[in-house]
Amino acid sequence: MKIITISREFGSGGRELGKRLSDEMGLAYYDREIVSSIAERHSLDENYVSGALERSVSQSYPIHFARTFSYTASIGVNNSVGLFAEQTKLLKELAEKGDCVIVGRAADVILSEYNPFNLFVYADMSAKIARCIERAPECERLSERETAKMIRRIDSERKKIHGMISDRTWGDRRGYHLCVNTTNVDIKKIVPELARYINIWYGEK
Amino acid sequence: MKIITISREFGSGGRELGKRLSDEMGLAYYDREIVSSIAERHSLDENYVSGALERSVSQSYPIHFARTFSYTASIGVNNSVGLFAEQTKLLKELAEKGDCVIVGRAADVILSEYNPFNLFVYADMSAKIARCIERAPECERLSERETAKMIRRIDSERKKIHGMISDRTWGDRRGYHLCVNTTNVDIKKIVPELARYINIWYGEK
Numbered sequence: 001m002k003i004i005t006i007s008r009e010f011g012s013g014g015r016e017l018g019k020r021l022s023d024e025m026g027l028a029y030y031d032r033e034i035v036s037s038i039a040e041r042h043s044l045d046e047n048y049v050s051g052a053l054e055r056s057v058s059q060s061y062p063i064h065f066a067r068t069f070s071y072t073a074s075i076g077v078n079n080s081v082g083l084f085a086e087q088t089k090l091l092k093e094l095a096e097k098g099d100c101v102i103v104g105r106a107a108d109v110i111l112s113e114y115n116p117f118n119l120f121v122y123a124d125m126s127a128k129i130a131r132c133i134e135r136a137p138e139c140e141r142l143s144e145r146e147t148a149k150m151i152r153r154i155d156s157e158r159k160k161i162h163g164m165i166s167d168r169t170w171g172d173r174r175g176y177h178l179c180v181n182t183t184n185v186d187i188k189k190i191v192p193e194l195a196r197y198i199n200i201w202y203g204e205k
Numbered sequence: 206m207k208i209i210t211i212s213r214e215f216g217s218g219g220r221e222l223g224k225r226l227s228d229e230m231g232l233a234y235y236d237r238e239i240v241s242s243i244a245e246r247h248s249l250d251e252n253y254v255s256g257a258l259e260r261s262v263s264q265s266y267p268i269h270f271a272r273t274f275s276y277t278a279s280i281g282v283n284n285s286v287g288l289f290a291e292q293t294k295l296l297k298e299l300a301e302k303g304d305c306v307i308v309g310r311a312a313d314v315i316l317s318e319y320n321p322f323n324l325f326v327y328a329d330m331s332a333k334i335a336r337c338i339e340r341a342p343e344c345e346r347l348s349e350r351e352t353a354k355m356i357r358r359i360d361s362e363r364k365k366i367h368g369m370i371s372d373r374t375w376g377d378r379r380g381y382h383l384c385v386n387t388t389n390v391d392i393k394k395i396v397p398e399l400a401r402y403i404n405i406w407y408g409e410k
Binding site for chain 2 (some may be wrong): 001120122124128171173174178179180181183185189190193194196197201
């Protein structure tokens with residue numbers, strides 16, 4: 001079974017890379033779909049689910065609690081921990097369904113029992129800023145400084161959530177099988193090589 | 206010009222990877238050759254040169270001195286700093302000669318002006334121990350515990366030397382273009398993909 005998790009710095013193009021990789025390898029792709037699915041199952045607003053998962057877990061609960069939390073859904077989805085538990089359940093359901101690429105969601109940790117291939121995607125700050133500004137809708141463009149601040153804030157939340165459920169530091173090479181720096185790289189062009197690399201890792205050829 | 210630097214954890218197979226990569230890409234390969242060349246030029250013992258370069262720089266000189274040191278060879282090669290300066294000079298001469306793969310020697314930092322492709326090779330401790338024990342001559346075999354200790358000591362020296370000449374931490378993904386985890390990986394099989402990846406990075410295809 002091929003489970004490929006993509007962890008990424010905000011603005012590094014990790015999501016694009018994940019999507020292209022799933023197309024190249026013919027695998028299911030899960031990203032925003034996970035949030036939508038949870039929102040739908042529980043008749044919640046997608047933005048609420050997304051926000052609660054990305055920010056509030058780390059703000060609301062002491063580390064020892066999150067670490068020992070058993071992930072039953074009994075707590076309900078009216079709070080961040082309940083939502084996180086629900087996401088964990090859903091991730092495992094998706095993994096059981098078969099081969100896939102999952103972007104974010106701490107899937108590298110949550111799905112570790114499936115022995116996934118863990119990819120980390122990163123880039124120089126200047127490249128990430130340029131990418132974010134280029135892709136933002138005209139009306140939502142931030143200054144370079146504001147963009148850098150946003151990137152740091154989002155990645156710091158990712159790091160915090162990761163640290164709550166794992167002994168590995170988010171972004172530390174040792175938690176990944178491959179770390180790819182996308183600075184000045186055309187993601188479209190490297191994806192076929194990455195796909196081959198992963199297939200070799202899985203013992204093909 | 207293609208300058209590929211390989212930084213690696215001891216026992217991760219970085220040297221094998223570097224050698225195979227140079228064969229695959231048809232590039233010159235420098236590793237132990239650098240030490241031999243310095244030893245030869247100055248009629249010094251190879252083991253003396255090697256030991257002085259790998260250990261003593263970090264033990265003998267305060268950080269601010271190494272950082273501002275101008276790398277003239279005027280100091281002579283009778284001490285570690287002189288040898289380090291000599292190595293720096295030689296690395297630049299080699300880079301000037303043309304495309305190559307250089308293993309270790311902090312070449313990623315020393316040759317940064319050449320915009321090299323910097324690869325970091327690492328592995329889980331258990332994989333590194335197994336590799337070291339497997340490859341040691343029968344008469345020089347250490348226990349697993351001794352091997353782990355040796356690996357940690359050598360990598361800690363590499364980290365120290367790197368820290369003296371760079372603001373980047375040795376092994377921190379951000380200093381590299383690609384970080385490859387060789388745990389359970391057949392190096393021979395991944396090298397062709399890595400070669401293609403690097404060629405794409407250099408804008409080929």
